[in-house]
Amino acid sequence: xxxxxxxxxxxxxxxxxxxxxxxxxxxxxxxxxxxxxxxxxxxxxxxxxxxxxxxxxxxxxxxxxxxxxxxxxxxxxxxxxxxxxxxxxxxxxxxxxxxxxxxxxxxxxxxxxxxxxxxxxxxxxxxxxxx
Amino acid sequence: xxxxxxxxxxxxxxxxxxxxxxxxxxxxxxxxxxxxxxxxxxxxxxxxxxxxxxxxxxxxxxxxxxxxxxxxxxxxxxxxxxxxxxxxxxxxxxxxxxxxxxxxxxxxxxxxxxxxxxxxxxxxxxxxxxxxxxxxxxxxxxxxxxxxxxxxxxxxxxxxxxxxxxxxxxxxxxxxxxxxxxxxxxxxxxxxxxxxxxxxxxxxxxxxxxxxxxxxxxxxxxxxxxxxxxxxxxxxxxxxxxxxxxxxxxx
Numbered sequence: 411x412x413x414x415x416x417x418x419x420x421x422x423x424x425x426x427x428x429x430x431x432x433x434x435x436x437x438x439x440x441x442x443x444x445x446x447x448x449x450x451x452x453x454x455x456x457x458x459x460x461x462x463x464x465x466x467x468x469x470x471x472x473x474x475x476x477x478x479x480x481x482x483x484x485x486x487x488x489x490x491x492x493x494x495x496x497x498x499x500x501x502x503x504x505x506x507x508x509x510x511x512x513x514x515x516x517x518x519x520x521x522x523x524x525x526x527x528x529x530x531x532x533x534x535x536x537x538x539x540x541x
Numbered sequence: 542x543x544x545x546x547x548x549x550x551x552x553x554x555x556x557x558x559x560x561x562x563x564x565x566x567x568x569x570x571x572x573x574x575x576x577x578x579x580x581x582x583x584x585x586x587x588x589x590x591x592x593x594x595x596x597x598x599x600x601x602x603x604x605x606x607x608x609x610x611x612x613x614x615x616x617x618x619x620x621x622x623x624x625x626x627x628x629x630x631x632x633x634x635x636x637x638x639x640x641x642x643x644x645x646x647x648x649x650x651x652x653x654x655x656x657x658x659x660x661x662x663x664x665x666x667x668x669x670x671x672x673x674x675x676x677x678x679x680x681x682x683x684x685x686x687x688x689x690x691x692x693x694x695x696x697x698x699x700x701x702x703x704x705x706x707x708x709x710x711x712x713x714x715x716x717x718x719x720x721x722x723x724x725x726x727x728x729x730x731x732x733x734x735x736x737x738x739x740x741x742x743x744x745x746x747x748x749x750x751x752x753x754x755x756x757x758x759x760x761x762x763x764x765x766x767x768x769x770x771x772x773x774x775x776x777x778x779x780x781x782x783x784x785x786x787x788x789x790x791x792x
Contacts, residue, residue, distance in 0.1 A: 415558035416641035416649045421707050428614065431704060434752045498751050502770040505686055512685065 433494070440491035447484050496522035546572045549624055550631035551582050553594060556642045564642060566633070567591075573624045579634065580608050580619040583646070596646035603760055606696030610646050611635040616701035616758045639700055639707035653697055656713055660721040660739055665732030683728040690723035690768050692761040699755035699765050705748055712748035713739060715755035715765035721745075722768035741776045749773075 425431040457468040471477060499522050500515035507513070548570050556564040569586045577585075580598055587594050599605040601620045608619040613632050624632070640648035670677065699715035700706050706714045713721075721740050725733045739745050749769045756766040 413559045414643070416643055417556050417558070417564060418641045419564075419638065421639075421704070424704050424707060428754070430754045430757065431752070434754070438750075498753055498766075501751060501753055501756065501764070501766040502773070503767075504771045507682060507685075510682075 436490065437494035437498075440487050440494065443484055443487040444491060447488075492523065492526050496526070546574060547628060549573050549582070549628050551579075551586065551624075552631065552633040553583075553586070553645065554633070554635040555594070555645050556636070557593070558644060564635075571624075573628075575623070575625045577624050578620050579610075579612055579617075579622045579624055579627075579632070582624050583619065583634070594646075595644045604694060606694035609637050609696045609698045609701070611638055611701060616698040618696060618698070618760050621760055637697055637701035639703065639710075640697065648697070650697070652710060653695070653700065653714075653717070656717045657695070657720070660713075660717055660724075660736055661732055662720050662724060664724060664727060664730050665735070667729060667731030677729040679728055686728070687723045687726040690719050690726065690763055693720055693723070693763050694761055696760065698758045698760060699763075702752075702754040702758040704752060704754075705750055709748065711744050713744050715749070715769065716763075718746060718749070718772075719763050719765035719768035722772060725772075737776075737779070740772060741779060746770070746772045746776055 425435045454465070454468050457464045472481075496519045500518040503518060505512060550568055551571050552566050552568050554564045555561065555567045569590050571582045571585050571590070573582060573585075578601075580596075580601065583594065583596050584598075587596075596608065596610070596619075598608040598620065600607070603618050603621045606618075609616060610619050611617075612619065612622050612634055613627065614635075616637060619634070634646060636642045636646045637648045640650075640652075643649045666677070693716055695716065697716065699719075703712075703715050706712050718740065721736050724730050725736055725740075737745075741747075746769050749766070751766060751770055753766045756764040759765065
């Protein structure tokens with residue numbers, strides 16, 4: 411007779427077990443903030459469709475203290491979102507050779523971060539130019 | 542024993558299926574020197590303190606992949622981890638996470654071995670060559686496409702690092718998907734379609750959520766997260782093109 415009785419451990423609270431998992435969950439949760447901010451922008455689009463007055467009122471609402479605090483939180487979360495996703499980006503790409511040398515993960519992450527900074531600045535300049 | 546020898550406390554998570562309902566911690570005081578690995582600490586326990594403690598080991602030099610365990614909660618090879626790093630606070634060792642405990646520090650490898658066999662971990666030649674035709678040639682760059690993935694020693698540390706495998710053991714898992722990619726990425730191989738039936742399935746590449754810890758704990762620098770995630774694009778292309786290529790949807 412066999413005494414085998416393999417014991418399966420519980421996965422309850424698994425993500426609190428290791429700091430690496432906590433960082434992973436933090437990265438995943440940033441997507442919720444991205445979605446939330448998309449709703450804010452979508453709402454602005456709806457207000458724009460309702461006419462100039464409605465749009466101006468929405469812009470004024472964005473300047474209220476609570477919305478400013480919300481924007482600061484979202485900005486911080488977006489920074490972490492950008493960094494954490496470009497940090498994992500090299501894992502999602504095939505092995506690339508440039509001039510016979512393998513493209514290093516740091517280069518891929520750095521290029522992604524640089525591209526996002528350039529994109530942000532470009533949007534900022536375009537908006538400034540229009541207003 | 543010399544007076545200068547230090548004593549370290551090793552807590553072992555014991556599980557003896559014939560007497561324990563669930564795993565219990567047992568503490569041992571082990572004299573050690575700076576050159577002793579955690580594995581040597583366990584061997585000391587087995588030889589001098591308690592012969593009933595069970596663990597797997599073989600080569601003692603990080604190539605056989607037998608002695609993986611959780612050391613203070615991190616998946617590590619016990620032969621490649623030194624006791625001195627845990628002095629004076631002591632350390633806790635436990636069987637690899639996410640895998641069923643067979644006994645003490647030994648886990649069941651059945652699931653891993655079954656999955657390993659299923660991905661055909663050998664080269665299926667693209668073109669048959671006779672001995673007279675000579676060897677299958679490959680450029681250094683073609684070799685670089687798979688070489689790091691071929692360093693896997695089947696130690697299963699990446700499975701202990703993968704919460705997706707812990708939550709759903711049907712997921713093929715990091716190590717084996719990395720090996721699947723190792724053969725698929727080999728320029729001499731022609732077995733991609735056969736292997737990708739498993740790779741492109743729900744339990745294959747898509748079971749991964751890019752936690753990335755598997756690549757962090759791998760003692761051989763295999764980078765399973767990269768092997769898996771670079772295939773998601775191929776899988777997505779395959780998913781959409783099979784409807785437009787003749788006979789594609791039947792595959």
